[in-house]
Amino acid sequence: MNIGQAAAASGVSAKMLRYYESTGLVPPPGRTDSGYRVYDQADVNTLRFIRRARAFGLSMERIKLLVSLWQDRARPSREVKRIATEHVRELRAKIAELTAMCDALDALAEACHGDQRPDCPILRDLEKGAGASGALGLRRSPAERSDRQ
Amino acid sequence: MNIGQAAAASGVSAKMLRYYESTGLVPPPGRTDSGYRVYDQADVNTLRFIRRARAFGLSMERIKLLVSLWQDRARPSREVKRIATEHVRELRAKIAELTAMCDALDALAEACHGDQRPDCPILRDLEKGAGASGALGLRRSPAERSDRQ
DNA sequence: TCTTGACCTTCCCATGATGGGAAGCTCCAC
DNA sequence: GTGGAGCTTCCCATCATGGGAAGGTCAAGA
Numbered sequence: 392m393n394i395g396q397a398a399a400a401s402g403v404s405a406k407m408l409r410y411y412e413s414t415g416l417v418p419p420p421g422r423t424d425s426g427y428r429v430y431d432q433a434d435v436n437t438l439r440f441i442r443r444a445r446a447f448g449l450s451m452e453r454i455k456l457l458v459s460l461w462q463d464r465a466r467p468s469r470e471v472k473r474i475a476t477e478h479v480r481e482l483r484a485k486i487a488e489l490t491a492m493c494d495a496l497d498a499l500a501e502a503c504h505g506d507q508r509p510d511c512p513i514l515r516d517l518e519k520g521a522g523a524s525g526a527l528g529l530r531r532s533p534a535e536r537s538d539r540q
Numbered sequence: 541m542n543i544g545q546a547a548a549a550s551g552v553s554a555k556m557l558r559y560y561e562s563t564g565l566v567p568p569p570g571r572t573d574s575g576y577r578v579y580d581q582a583d584v585n586t587l588r589f590i591r592r593a594r595a596f597g598l599s600m601e602r603i604k605l606l607v608s609l610w611q612d613r614a615r616p617s618r619e620v621k622r623i624a625t626e627h628v629r630e631l632r633a634k635i636a637e638l639t640a641m642c643d644a645l646d647a648l649a650e651a652c653h654g655d656q657r658p659d660c661p662i663l664r665d666l667e668k669g670a671g672a673s674g675a676l677g678l679r680r681s682p683a684e685r686s687d688r689q
Numbered sequence: 690t691c692t693t694g695a696c697c698t699t700c701c702c703a704t705g706a707t708g709g710g711a712a713g714c715t716c717c718a719c
Numbered sequence: 720g721t722g723g724a725g726c727t728t729c730c731c732a733t734c735a736t737g738g739g740a741a742g743g744t745c746a747a748g749a
Contacts, residue, residue, distance in 0.1 A: 393697070395696065406736070407736070409698095425698090425744055425745085426743085427745090443665070446641070447645045450734080464658060465658060467656040468652050468655060468660035469656065471652065472653075473654070475649040475652070476646075479642055479645055479646045479649060482638050485638055486639055489597065489638070493631040495596065496627060497625075500624040503620065504617050505618045505621035507616040509612075509615050509616065510617060513617075514609070514620055517593055543725090543727095544726080554725095558727095558728095576716090594706090599705080
């Protein structure tokens with residue numbers, strides 16, 4: 392199989408395939424005399440594994456770990472579960488963050504007439520000084536917190 | 541006010557301040573004879589507006605629109621509301637996507653013993669062939685869909 | 690056998706918003 | 720006048736992904 396066929400069979404683009412190889416996520420495949428990459432079914436299975444792991448939003452770094460655990464018959468499932476639960480925790484945090492943004496902005500949008508008049512609660516909120524922004528805990532922004540400590 | 545003072549007063553880092561200027565989000569401020577940027581209170585107000593808009597997760601592009609609407613006394617609130625509701629829609633889509641990932645992975649993690657034994661539902665799921673992945677509608681990945689149409 | 694078009698190779702660039710850091714200049718307080 | 724804090728520009732890195740150019744390869748059909 393050349394790279395295009397492996398891409399079609401795995402659902403990973405040829406571009407990403409080369410990228411995964413360059414970062415060491417997958418080992419360099421064999422080459423034909425003319426330099427074309429050659430893949431086999433085992434490679435395609437690994438790529439599919441990676442694609443599915445990506446669909447869970449896992450980072451390349453974690454996927455690298457998962458692939459090595461997957462290929463280790465003596466792995467303790469504890470390791471795999473640890474990676475998964477850590478990712479779940481991060482996803483929950485991200486979801487909570489987005490939900491807060493979404494709810495706060497939605498409330499403002501609901502309060503906005505949305506007609507030809509210039510008065511707008513959304514803009515009024517955005518131009519507020521140091522006042523708390525309701526649902527968003529916006530007192531000290533990340534910038535304020537991290538800028539030169 | 542020099543850039544450091546404007547950064548402290550607005551909560552936007554000096555680094556981002558220069559970046560916003562380079563992308564045209566804010567106009568180039570005045571300069572001293574020696575080349576230092578000079579800001580006034582109006583600039584700081586704009587930067588605060590931007591910082592608060594960023595806290596809602598709005599993109600630079602949309603913030604650019606919002607700033608121009610904000611500064612237009614004759615703006616129709618319709619425009620502002622449109623931008624906000626569009627962003628809310630995108631946030632909801634993102635939240636749904638992350639929630640699906642999170643729930644699916646969490647279910648797998650819950651089913652995993654997490655001990656020294658190698659058997660693991662998480663890895664079993666990831667190595668599955670074309671089978672549907674439960675909560676994730678993983679039949680055709682983005683790669684499969686977009687790769688060479 | 691030659692041509693043609695699809696495919697492969699490497700290399701560079703762009704994304705979006707942000708930070709890190711280097712080299713060099715400026716300003717202020719002592 | 721000196722030291723240190725702060726400013727300037729410029730380049731690099733993130734993270735996973737795609738776009739595209741320049742050039743080589745392969746296979747099918749004339």
